[in-house]
Amino acid sequence: MDGQLIQMEFPVKGGNFGGAGDAASKIKNILKQLGIRYEIIKRVAIASYEAEMNIVAHAAEGTIVVEINPNAVVVAAKDKGPGIPDIDLAMKEGFSTASQQIREMGFGAGMGLPNIKKATDDMTIKTEVGVGTELTFKIFLTDNREETLK
Amino acid sequence: MKLSEIIAENELTVFSPSKQPEVEIAHGYVSDMLSDVIANAGKDCVWMTMQTHSNVIAVAALKDMAGIIIVGGHKPSDETITLAKSKGVCVLGTKHTAFDITGRLFASGLKGETMSP
Numbered sequence: 412m413d414g415q416l417i418q419m420e421f422p423v424k425g426g427n428f429g430g431a432g433d434a435a436s437k438i439k440n441i442l443k444q445l446g447i448r449y450e451i452i453k454r455v456a457i458a459s460y461e462a463e464m465n466i467v468a469h470a471a472e473g474t475i476v477v478e479i480n481p482n483a484v485v486v487a488a489k490d491k492g493p494g495i496p497d498i499d500l501a502m503k504e505g506f507s508t509a510s511q512q513i514r515e516m517g518f519g520a521g522m523g524l525p526n527i528k529k530a531t532d533d534m535t536i537k538t539e540v541g542v543g544t545e546l547t548f549k550i551f552l553t554d555n556r557e558e559t560l561k
Numbered sequence: 562m563k564l565s566e567i568i569a570e571n572e573l574t575v576f577s578p579s580k581q582p583e584v585e586i587a588h589g590y591v592s593d594m595l596s597d598v599i600a601n602a603g604k605d606c607v608w609m610t611m612q613t614h615s616n617v618i619a620v621a622a623l624k625d626m627a628g629i630i631i632v633g634g635h636k637p638s639d640e641t642i643t644l645a646k647s648k649g650v651c652v653l654g655t656k657h658t659a660f661d662i663t664g665r666l667f668a669s670g671l672k673g674e675t676m677s678p
Contacts, residue, residue: 429640432619439623453604456623460599517612522596529600 417445417479423466425492428516431467434475435459438486445479447552454550455484457530461523462488462546468513469493470543483532487547494540501536502528562586562671564627564651567607571655571665573630576642579651584627588674591663595620602626603674607666609659613637618644618652627651632659 419441421434439456459475466473470492478485495501502524509519524546528534531548538544565582568575590602591609595616602608604625610617611632618641621629628651631637637645637652645652655662 429615431616432623435623436619449604457599460619460623461596464596516614516616517593517595517598517610518616520594520596522594522600526596526600 415481417441417477419477421475421477423463423473423475423488423490425467425469425471425473425490427467431464432460434463438475438477441477442479442484447479447484451484451550451552454530455486458527458548458550459486461527462486462548464518465523465544465546466490466492468509468518473543482553483549483551485547485549487545489543489545491543494542494544495536495538496540498536498538562669564607567666567671568653570669571657571662574654575651576631576637576654577645577650577652579628580649581627586627586671588676589663589666589671590673591659599623601674606674607653607671609663611635611659613641615641615644617641618648618650621650622648628653630655630662632657632662 423434435456438459439452442452442455463475470490473490476487500506504525505521507519507521513519527548532551533549535547564579564584564586584605586607587605590606592598593610593612598620602624605627607628607630608626609630609632613631613635617629631654634656
């Protein structure tokens with residue numbers, strides 16, 4: 412992949428729980444085909460799945476854009492949704508605005524954003540209430556950090 | 562312990578067969594919270610849950626699990642079974658509660674990841 416840049420975009424439909432995980436699954440398969448290390452793929456899969464679920468659970472629609480460059484996998488999840496009024500609160504483990512229906516499915520435990528942060532090397536959130544959210548995260552391919560996630 | 566041995570010894574119902582019944586199970590995980598499972602369950606595990614909706618299949622596939630065991634006699638929806646078969650995800654069932662099936666597996670040598678060698 413010397414100097415090469417691969418970019419892909421996946422649409423995500425809000426409320427479509429049946430198709431939730433499709434984008435994360437496609438991303439994982441592409442990384443596998445590229446021969447990326449399993450430890451990296453695992454972290455990208457966790458973060459991508461949570462980002463995708465956030466769009467499905469909270470937004471009307473969104474896209475997940477993945478860029479694979481020689482140094483890192485960069486994922487941007489953009490949505491047209493309610494936005495996040497208080498990012499610090501949203502980052503707190505256990506805090507969630509998910510509906511009862513979503514909670515009964517085993518989501519909405521307030522673990523999504525903290526999971527993304529733990530799994531990635533860098534995470535930023537840009538959000539505007541009533542407009543939408545753009546969550547970007549990065550995972551370095553050269554990372555040799557101690558394995559803290561299973 | 563192999564997946565096929567776990568199925569036979571515990572008389573598990575097979576809702577969607579495994580493509581690798583002879584795979585060596587690394588460990589077990591129990592949770593109904595999907596965000597917990599996606600963050601903490603590991604490769605080649607069996608996952609005990611009473612969640613039966615189709616999202617469990619995406620989670621199991623993403624985590625490269627060996628199989629899902631639906632506990633307490635609950636049955637996955639037709640949608641879940643169809644998706645599982647199309648993605649090659651093994652879905653099993655037991656009449657036992659999560660506690661009991663986990664205890665049985667633990668007693669026969671399977672451990673959680675934090676206690677696995």
